[in-house]
Amino acid sequence: MAPFLTPISTTQFFFFLALMTFLLNLATGDYVLYNGEVLMPGQNLTNGPHHLSMQPNCDLVLHHSGKLVWTTNSTFNSSSNGNGSCYAALKQNGELVVRRDVHYILWTSAKKAKKGKYALVLDSTGRLGIYGSRRWVSNNPKEHGPGATRPGSTIDTEYVLHSGKRLLMGKTLKYREYELGLSKYCNLVINSTRSGKTLWQTNTKAATCFLELENNGELMVKHGSQRIWSSNRKGDKGRYIAVLRFDGRFAVYGPILWFNAKFDDSTKNDYPPIDMIKEEIITWEMD
């Protein structure tokens, strides 16, 4: 053991655990983990039939309809410290780690990048991806400030837009009380359905339009081929996501830094190579 590593006591660990559990109260149906957040034993990211679970035995496992499709193989057995003293965390450099007893790393995604804001997403096809760093964020104030809790409720709405896809008029992204959509006259709006307040808007106007996330991370409101609003932030070509966050802000992360390769194979047909995305403009719908 390196001299600077101090084993922590069980009491300390449970204090840490209680603190983290307080900070991140995942709702069923949360499928985005932001950096600085941890997945504690018993907590899951869930997207439809896909579950990413941090198990008490320190293994981080991905199930599709109950079938195991991916695992970090980080099972740790210890008579003194086993059961519950592990967690998964997304670090500020975009690295996903499974740790035990705070200090010890059992597994790492190994892809590191510059310090920034990253997001781990379990998407609707069951792929895990780490996106970042953040390219753009809407300039409305955070609705709850850092460390906001997400009360344990069920989320069954889509709140991520993937690059190459469009959000059409009449469709919305929705995360808990926050809703993003295009109004009748093409104003892109974030609303709080609880307070009825408009939190952010583009003040755009047109007869018809759609919102699109380009494969360079630029968000655009377009009327046909004409752009009527842009986030004006571009990056390298790749896979990006735009997420309606738990704090009521809309943010773009990418390009993708890491994804779980094994599951990639089995979803090959759903994901064309990155350089084909530009041609693949899919009409994206939700119920």
Ligand SMILES: *[C@@H]1O[C@H](CO)[C@@H](O)[C@H](O)[C@H]1NC(C)=O
């Ligand atoms: C987490 O996922 C597992 C399946 O991997 C499931 O058995 C368990 O009920 C889920 N827990 C929560 C809190 O959703």
Ligand SMILES: *[C@@H]1O[C@H](CO)[C@@H](O)[C@H](O)[C@H]1NC(C)=O
């Ligand atoms: C876990 O172990 C299996 C079997 O050896 C292997 O196929 C898989 O790639 C491992 N998972 C990771 C994330 O390395």
Ligand SMILES: *[C@@H]1O[C@H](CO)[C@@H](O)[C@H](O)[C@H]1NC(C)=O
């Ligand atoms: C931990 O315990 C489980 C169940 O007893 C066993 O299957 C696994 O091989 C053990 N892992 C290690 C690393 O000892």
Ligand SMILES: *[C@@H]1O[C@H](CO)[C@@H](O)[C@H](O)[C@H]1NC(C)=O
């Ligand atoms: C972990 O918990 C399981 C079930 O609660 C129990 O059977 C097992 O003995 C525990 N292992 C350790 C190392 O405490």
Ligand SMILES: *[C@@H]1O[C@H](CO)[C@@H](O)[C@H](O)[C@H]1NC(C)=O
């Ligand atoms: C936002 O709220 C206003 C007023 O309640 C409503 O007219 C509008 O349709 C809402 N827009 C979205 C995108 O939810």
